[in-house]
Amino acid sequence: MRKYHRYLLMAALPLFILVTLALHYPALHAPMYIDSVYQLELKEHIFASGDLFKVLQIASPRPVAMTSFYVNYLIWGMNPFYFRIVNAVIFALTALVATVAFILILGLAGPSESANAPRKQIVGLFLGLIFLVHPIQTYFVDYIWQRVGLLCCFFYISALAVYLAVRTGRIPYKVAGYVLCMVLFCLALASKEKAVTLPGALVLAEIAFFWDGWKNLLKRMGVFVLILLPLLAMLSLVERPHGVGGESLGILGTIAKYYEASNLALSQVVITQCRVLFNYLALIVVPIPSNVRFTTAHVVFSSPLESPIIAASVFGALAILATGIFLIRKRPLTGFGLLFFLGNLAPESFFSPQTLFFAYRANLPMFGLLLILGDILLVVWTRTGSPGRRKWYFGASAAALLAVLVILSLSAVTVAKSKLWKDPVAFWTDIVDGLPPYQENVEKRSMVDRLDNLGVALLRQMRASQAVTNFKRALEINYLYIPSYVNLAAAYMALGDTAEAEASLKKAADIDPQSSDAQFALGEFYVVQERLSAAWVHMRRAADLTPSDPRCLNGLGKVLLRQGNPSEAASYFRNTIAMSPGFHEAHYNLGEAYVSLGMDQEAAGEFRKALELKQANWQAHNSLGLLLAKSGNVRDAAEHFRKALALNPDNWRVRNNLGVLLAKSGNFKEAAVHFQEAVRINPDDISAKKNLERIRSLLGSQSVK
Numbered sequence: 001m002r003k004y005h006r007y008l009l010m011a012a013l014p015l016f017i018l019v020t021l022a023l024h025y026p027a028l029h030a031p032m033y034i035d036s037v038y039q040l041e042l043k044e045h046i047f048a049s050g051d052l053f054k055v056l057q058i059a060s061p062r063p064v065a066m067t068s069f070y071v072n073y074l075i076w077g078m079n080p081f082y083f084r085i086v087n088a089v090i091f092a093l094t095a096l097v098a099t100v101a102f103i104l105i106l107g108l109a110g111p112s113e114s115a116n117a118p119r120k121q122i123v124g125l126f127l128g129l130i131f132l133v134h135p136i137q138t139y140f141v142d143y144i145w146q147r148v149g150l151l152c153c154f155f156y157i158s159a160l161a162v163y164l165a166v167r168t169g170r171i172p173y174k175v176a177g178y179v180l181c182m183v184l185f186c187l188a189l190a191s192k193e194k195a196v197t198l199p200g201a202l203v204l205a206e207i208a209f210f211w212d213g214w215k216n217l218l219k220r221m222g223v224f225v226l227i228l229l230p231l232l233a234m235l236s237l238v239e240r241p242h243g244v245g246g247e248s249l250g251i252l253g254t255i256a257k258y259y260e261a262s263n264l265a266l267s268q269v270v271i272t273q274c275r276v277l278f279n280y281l282a283l284i285v286v287p288i289p290s291n292v293r294f295t296t297a298h299v300v301f302s303s304p305l306e307s308p309i310i311a312a313s314v315f316g317a318l319a320i321l322a323t324g325i326f327l328i329r330k331r332p333l334t335g336f337g338l339l340f341f342l343g344n345l346a347p348e349s350f351f352s353p354q355t356l357f358f359a360y361r362a363n364l365p366m367f368g369l370l371l372i373l374g375d376i377l378l379v380v381w382t383r384t385g386s387p388g389r390r391k392w393y394f395g396a397s398a399a400a401l402l403a404v405l406v407i408l409s410l411s412a413v414t415v416a417k418s419k420l421w422k423d424p425v426a427f428w429t430d431i432v433d434g435l436p437p438y439q440e441n442v443e444k445r446s447m448v449d450r451l452d453n454l455g456v457a458l459l460r461q462m463r464a465s466q467a468v469t470n471f472k473r474a475l476e477i478n479y480l481y482i483p484s485y486v487n488l489a490a491a492y493m494a495l496g497d498t499a500e501a502e503a504s505l506k507k508a509a510d511i512d513p514q515s516s517d518a519q520f521a522l523g524e525f526y527v528v529q530e531r532l533s534a535a536w537v538h539m540r541r542a543a544d545l546t547p548s549d550p551r552c553l554n555g556l557g558k559v560l561l562r563q564g565n566p567s568e569a570a571s572y573f574r575n576t577i578a579m580s581p582g583f584h585e586a587h588y589n590l591g592e593a594y595v596s597l598g599m600d601q602e603a604a605g606e607f608r609k610a611l612e613l614k615q616a617n618w619q620a621h622n623s624l625g626l627l628l629a630k631s632g633n634v635r636d637a638a639e640h641f642r643k644a645l646a647l648n649p650d651n652w653r654v655r656n657n658l659g660v661l662l663a664k665s666g667n668f669k670e671a672a673v674h675f676q677e678a679v680r681i682n683p684d685d686i687s688a689k690k691n692l693e694r695i696r697s698l699l700g701s702q703s704v705k
Contacts, residue, residue, distance in 0.1 A: 012096060012099070013092060013093070013096050016092035016093075016095050016096055016132055017088065017089055017092040019092075019132060019133065020088045020089075020091055020092045020095075020132065020141065021085075021088050023133060023411055023414045023415055023418065024084065024088060024138065024141045024142055024414070024418045025418070026415065026418040026419040026421070026422055027084065027138070027141070027142040027418040027419070027420075027421035027422065028080075028081050028084045028085065028088075029080070029081050029422070030080060030084075030142065030421035030422050031080060031424060032080050032144055033143060033144075033421070033424070033427070034143075034145070034453070035145035036080075036083075036143065036144040036145040039058055039059065039145055040069060040078065040083075040144065040145065041078060043058055044073075044078045044582065044584075044613070044614065045550070045580050045581075045582035045583040045584065045613065046058065046580065046582060047069075047070060047073045047078065047582065048581070048582025048584070048613045049580065049581045049582040050581075050582075051581075052067070052070055055067075055069070055070045059148070060238040061190075061193055061235060061238050061239050062148050062190065062191055062192060062193075063190050064151060064155075064187050064190040064191045065147055065148040065151050065152075065190075065191045065192065068086070068147060068151065069083075069147065072086055080144060083144045083147075084141060084142060084144060086147075087140065087141045087142075087144065087147055087150060088141050090147065090150055090151065090154060091137060091140050091141050091150055092132070093154060094140075094150065094153055094154040094157065095128055095131050095132040096128070097154060097157050097158050097161060098127075098128055098131045098157050098367060099124060099125055099127070099128025099129075099131070100161050101157050101160055101161040101164070101367075102123075102124035102125075102127045102128055102370065102371070102374060103120065103121050103124035103125070104161055104164045104165065104168070104170075105164065105209070105333070105336075105371060105374075106120040106121075106123060106124050106333070106371075106374050106378065107120055107168075108164070108168065108209040108332070109208065109209060109332040109333045109336075109375075116378065116382060119378060119381055119382075120378065123374050123377050123378055123381070124374065126377070126403055127370045127371075127373065127374050129407055130370060130373075130406070130407070130410065131366070131367070131370060133407055133410045133411045133414055134284070134287060134366065134410055134414070135287045135292045135410060135413040135414040135417050136283060136284065136287065136292065136359060136360075136362060136363055136366060137363065137414065138292075138414060138417045138418055138421075139294065139358075139359050139360035139363065140153070140360065140363055142418055142421045143294075143360065146360050148191055148192045149191075149192050149194075149360055149363060149364070150363075151187075151188075151191035151192070152188045152189075152191040152192035152194060152195050152364070153363060153364045154188075155184045155185070155187040155188035155191060155195070156184075156185075156188040156195050156198055156364060157364075157367065158184045159181050159182075159184035159185045159188060159198060160198070160201060160202070160205070162177060162180050162181045162184060163177075163178075163181045163202055163205070164205065164209075165177065166178060166181065167205075167209075167210055182227060185198050185199075185227075186231065189231060189235065193235065193239070193347070194344065194347045194348055194364070196228070196232070196347065197343050197344050197346075197347060199224035199225075199227070199228050200343055201340055201343065201344075202220075202224065203217070203220070203221055203224065204328065204336050204339050204340065204343070205336065206220055207328050207329065208328050208329070208332035208333075208335060208336040209332055209336070211329065232251065235251065236250040236251045236252075237250075239251050239253075239254045241254050241257045241258060241261075255351050258351065258352050258353060258354055259353060261354045261445075262353040262354045262443075262445070264300060264353050264443075265302075266350075267302065268300055268301065268302050269349075269350060269353045269356070270350065271301045271302065271303065271304055271310065271314060272298060272299070272300050272301050272310075272356060273317075273349045273350065273356065274304075274310070274313045274314045274316070274317040274318075275298065275299075275301065275309065275310055275313040276298055276349065276356050276357050277313070277316075277317050277320075277345070277349075278313060278316065279291075279296075279298075279357055280345060280357075280361070280362045280365070281369075283359060283362055284362055284365075284366050284369055285369070287410060287413055288413065289413055289416060289417065290434070292359065292413060292417055293359060293430065293431055293434045294358070294359050294360075294427075294431055295355060295357055295358050295359065295431060295446060295450070296357055296431065296434050296435060296436075296446065297356075297357075297435050297436060297442050297443050297446035297447045297450070298356045298357060298436070298442070298443055298446075299436065299439070299441055299442050299443075300356075300441050300442070300443055301441075320338060320342065321338075321339075321342060323335075323338060324336075324337075324338030324339040324342065325339070331375065333371050333372065333374060333375035333378075334371075334372050334375045336368070336371060337368040337369060337370070337371035337372040337375070338368065338372065339368070340365070340367065340368030340371070341365045341366075341368035341369050342365075342368075344364045344365040344367075344368070345361060345362065345365045348361045349361065354445060355443070355445065355446050355449075356443055356446070357446075381399075424457035424460070424461075425454070425457045425458055425461055425463075427457070428450065428453045428454035428457050429454060431450050431453075431454075432450050432451060432454050432470075435447055435450060438477055444477050444478050445478075447474075447477055448474045448477050448478045448481050448484065451470045451471070451473050451474040451477070451484075452470070452471065452474045452481070452483055452484050452487060454470050455467040455468075455469075455470035455471045455474070455484070455487055455488075455491070456487055458470065459487065459490060459491050459494060462494070464491045464492075464494035464495045465495065467487070467491040467494075468488060468491045468492065468495070471484045471487050471488040471491060472488070475488070479511075480511055480512075482508045482511065482512055482515050482517060482518050483517070485504045485505065485507055485508035485511075485518070486504075486505065486508060486517060486518065486521045488501075488504045489501040489502070489504040489505045489508075489521065489525065492504060493525075493528075498529065501525065502525060505518065505521050505522045505525055506522070508521070508522075509522055509538075514545060515545075516542045516545040516546040516549065516552070517542075519538045519539075519541040519542035519545065520538070520539065520542040520549075520551060520552060520555060522534075522538040523535045523536075523537075523538035523539035523541075523542060523555050523559070524555065526538065527555070527558055527559060527562060530562070532559055532562050532563050535555075535559045535562075536556070536559045539552060539555040539556045539559055540556065542555065543555075543556060548579075550576045550579045550580040550583050550586065553572050553573075553575055553576040553579065553586075554572070554573065554576045554583065554585060554586045554589060556572050557569045557570075557571075557572030557573045557576065557586075557589055557590075557593070558589060560572060561589065561592060561593055561596070566592075566593040566594075566596035566597050567593075567597060569589070569593045570590055570593040570594065570597065573586050573587075573589050573590035573593060574590065577590065582613055583613075584609075584610045584611075584613035584614040584617055584620075585610070585617075587606045587607075587609045587610040587613065587620075588606065588607065588610040588617060588619060588620045588623070590606045591603040591604070591605075591606030591607040591610065591620070591623060591624075592623065594606060595623070595627070600627055600630070600631070603623075603627060604624060604627050604628075607620045607623050607624040607627070608624065611624070616647055617647075618643075618644040618645075618647035618648040618651070618654070619644075621640040621641070621643045621644035621647070622640070622641065622644040622651075622653070622654050622657065624640050625637045625638070625639075625640035625641040625644065625657060625658075625661075626657060628640065629657075629660075629661050634661060634664070634665055637661055638658065638661055638662070638665075641654055641657055641658035641661065642658065645658065650681050651681075652677075652678040652679075652681040652682040652685050653678075655674040655675070655677050655678040655681070656674070656675065656678045656685065656687055656691065658671075658674050659671040659672070659673075659674035659675040659678065659691055659695075660691065662674065663691070663694075663695060668695050671691075671695055672692060672695040672696065675689075675691045675692035675695060676692055678692075679692060
């Protein structure tokens, strides 16, 4: 590549970043979803502990990705906006590296006339732009957790590009080039395990672009194997099922666990994935809004003879594989592209069968399909004639216009899909609307999970009746699904139906007495209902089932505190903090225990620590405000009460506390406003009513507005 071309590519990086930010801007401030919540947001206490080793244990096979999340947190906290900003920058870099790789590969194959060199660079840039704006990339930028896949893709394509550059002599220092390639491969593998396919891609590149006989190919394959085997052995030492704690099960044990969770046989997965393959093709080739969905559910087939559709799908998948093998030497770009696509789709499709389709699985495989498009474009361009013909200029203009329209169309779909992330209800409704009609052989887990996700989103928007409908739909499909019972109970509580809430939680505990989540939820329910003996029984059971879960110790402490035993409760909270120093709720609860023990100074320290760990803790602001008011620090107390109200404006207790403080300071009019609001929110609040009457008597007949 010429020197000025390198400068052009470097100059393109800011443009790529700006385009990425513009396309995904609607989603930047969106909340976290799915694994972003479970592995990041709900484990903020682990990040806050300052222990990188504990952070790495969240996903031990992926230390590079977890380190990037940790650095992100250290700089900006657990703010989704900044996680997505970093994702956008990494993705722009990935698209730029992909553009370089496209240009390198196109230069190795296709028409060899000298006039085609600029064409290949233009086509490579066009492919890079498609990669940049394609709607599938919403799952690399907007889905925060998929930074694991994004980093894998970046290092994977970088390693491929470096290898090609060494093989073509663009990197003259071969040893340094190959070492760099190996380092990039290790970084890809330490970001996400699917990078294990890279040696296979390099073998395909050797066959397609550098063929020099079987003997040399086997030598290179031997080197690849010698590098890969120790890496796989190291990976197996830390590999465990995603999202599960405990000891490593190794690679094979992890895959077996995934199949156990899916309740599918390997033959069912292989046959069904032949059908799912064409969903991925449609997602990439025809990315209209109805095709671009985060996930969906599929009919599970046990035999290719079950229906004409699955028979055609199996035949079609085999035909694609056979075509790739046949063309790998005859039409290198297309053959390599097809096999690259299939090879990089296979690991997650066959080894993680709990969910048969996730859109983000196709991000890296799409690179191969774009090479096929590049092959087609070069053939068409070469055969349209030379620049000397007048018609050529009209054709070139038409092609340029078509290219712009393609980029704009893809961008429009990307923006539309990014907008969905702003509203969790809209996001999950789009997915639920794409689910097939339920039948016995549809994968239940996917349908139940999506209905449950939509129900939770509705519940958070105070649409409890609609949430109940979705949770019930989920339980009709799988009456054994514990999370839906727990969430259904929360929806009933929001509706004020405590009897149904309790029945739902008891049902969950009866179905699976070993479910820590069900026992914990029952304990929390009984705490709210002030049935503290029952709460203790279920919290104790949850703690016995999962002794490493700090929530359970914290829950036991809350029961003791409610029972009027702050000294023993404080012991539980301290043990919780020793187990998880960044658990903000335990610090808050320990502060409340210290208040009950008359240890105001220690309590204030715990409230401040809770706020340091999570600024959005309105209870800690309120409790700290009470302590500050008690000590005579009116200004700081009022500030904390106001912060509590900003986070929870409908809390009548906080309004009453602020009103009392303002009244003591002589600010009667504003105090009256807060008392009046407290009474409006809770007409049974006798204290606020009395305070309001006193203020009105002080103000005389002046009305309070």
